[in-house]
Amino acid sequence: MTTKARSRVTLALDILNHGALALVALLFLFPFFWMVSNAVRSNAEVMAIPVRILPSEFQWDNFQKTWSELPFGRFFLNSMVVAGSVTVITVVVSCLAGYAFARLKFPGRDTLLLGYVGTLMVPSIMLIIPLFLIVNGLGMVNTFQGVILPVAFGTFGAFLLRQFFLSIPDSLEEAALIDGASRLRILISIIVPLSMPAIGLLSLFTFIAQWNNFLWPLIVMTGQENATLPVGLTHFQTQQGTQWNYIMAGAALSMLPGIVLAILLQKLIYNSIALNAGMGGR
């Protein structure tokens, strides 16, 4: 074979390789397609036999109905409030704690940090019973505080930000200290602006985790009006003869923020996971 012919074979194989994986990717995306295709048809057509791949008529206003006539607009808002509040509290609390661990000297610091890392091993499902009893004791069942507070003090954020703060040179703050700046001032004006990549990452993963969280809001939010999106979806799954088309529209609604963020922030997400890959097991 000449080199030209060989490079042509390589190119053909290369295109075939891309094409085959693209086919796998398309198949992988099928459930998303199926969700939307069933969201925009009549409920009778969802269950039609034989199965229809596409609706006979696209009822795009199903999304509007799901949002305003059914309480999914409300659920969406509830989810925003819960995930948003947990994220804000987590970031503020973790910044303060992370700074103390990274920069301040106090007795028992390393032991405490070790304890923080140790609690990461405790599976969350183990804690739901005592947490529910605590929330119940505080009279916070079916309230937003009740859902938000118990999950807003995870120790991971403090550890993550401590690691990042350590990578910032000491010299910047020492000068500010000499000028009489308080530690809080230094944290807010020097450290936080320099740590935006880590804070952004913590915010993103906290928000998504809470947006997708199910068991905890299921247990605490006993009233339907306070349900978050995942909980609201399961209410409608069992009620009034399952309106599959509206449930699919609701499911699509609940997936939208995550999908948009995963696409827009793919570089940030990849870099953070790559960091895990680099540290893996070491």
Add this chain to the structure above:
Amino acid sequence: MTLIQDTAVATSAPAARPRRRSGRREGRTAFFFLLPSLLGVLLFLVLPIIASLVLSFTNWKLLGKPAFVGFQNYIRLFTADPQFWTVLRNTLFFTVEYLVLNIIISVGLATWIASLKRGQRWFRVVFFLPTFTPGIAVAIVWMLIFAPGGFFDFIMKSLSLGVPNLLTDQTLAMQAVIIVSLWANVGYNTVLFNAALDMVPPSYLEAAKIDGASAWDRFWKIRLPLISPTLFFGTVMTAITSLQVFDQIYVMTRGGPGNATATLGYAIYQRGFQNFQMGYASSIAWVMFALIMALTALQFWLQRKWVHYDN
């Protein structure tokens, strides 16, 4: 910004004042900085862990007074509860099959993506997408796919494969749960392993190629050993989460048909929040914790045989 400029000026002048303030003052600052976090951790993490352990030795049923019953809950679990062994077996079955398939598929996809010359990042995003969406919504969509007379049954019938409806079949229901779990989560490990493969120095692979190593050998003898620390990390994390599986089961099967898909996570929910047996449910939670610890310890022990740390 002005502060940073100020500091730049300040560092240029020789520092005459003492560099650090008194340690006591720093300790006090640290206390106030840590206070919000500590209060939260004590109330919502440390207290619940202790409470859970204490509860597991009581017979508390939410209403009424709890009584201390010693190891009775645990004894009942392992000797008298007809459901428990099924639940334990289901959990282990799910974990083993799901874990093995998850790692094989994600390593496969990661390697395939790494072989592409273009568009790697778009393929990564596609497979990663479900991991950023609510597990409940994913399970509901798949439930429609698996519903009797639904899309899955339609395909099986068209291919005349004679596969019964998965969700209503005693032996196949767990397979449906595993398929959904794989679709929902395989993207994370795919991206993780793909990132690790990207860090393998190309010179290693080039050198092996020149020495005549086949693509197959390069994969098994160079790439896989080099990414084995990441592979180990991914396996441990996936095992820990899979022992806690709950969302998919709550939506798709509610532990059924019969008890065919009831897992530890589902049993904790059922005992705790449907029967309000807080004490009994807590003892199941501790069995789960022990299982997680045991499986993690086993993996750390096994890693000596296959994980290479030589940098």
